[in-house]
């Protein structure tokens with residue numbers, strides 16, 4: 079039941095959301111450049127009048143001093159707070175288009191990512207999903223807020239229950255998990271923050287009778 083209601087919500091969001099290029103599947107899995115985009119955000123601008131340090135090759139990035147990487151990220155409009163995590167990821171990355179056996183050992187990859195400093199559970203799942211194409215949903219604050227407020231699940235639910243909810247909704251609706259991740263974060267950022275702005279929200283017709291449940 080919750081799965082169906084979430085599926086309906088996702089269909090509505092897909093009709094109205096503006097989630098740009100990412101939603102049209104331009105992200106290339108198996109590339110270090112995609113990993114950088116996922117972790118530090120996409121490049122927003124090129125640094126003026128100087129030779130940019132390329133961020134698309136792990137082997138060139140791995141020996142950069144932390145401060146240099148922070149500065150490079152800042153100059154390209156990316157999140158410089160992710161510099162330490164990127165250095166750890168550059169050391170972890172086996173090279174573009176990794177072998178299938180390496181990609182398919184999901185449990186081992188998850189453990190390795192979790193052990194890298196500066197990478198939380200949500201980001202681990204997003205890297206697995208986008209870069210290694212593992213069917214897993216990043217449980218962002220937005221995903222938990224929207225799910226709880228609509229009564230599709232509760233904060234007391236376990237990680238596996240949330241994964242089941244989103245995974246099954248993806249199967250039922252035919253919407254890939256990466257697109258679900260983008261749609262849910264889009265509604266979270268535009269409407270469903272710490273104080274929900276339900277009036278006029280595309281998901282308002284799907285609220286429980288008494289209005290949103292409060293998860294926090």
Ligand code: SF4
Nearest residue numbers: 270274275276279282
């Ligand atoms: S703002 Fe309200 S209607 Fe919109 S997703 Fe959040 S709880 Fe639902």
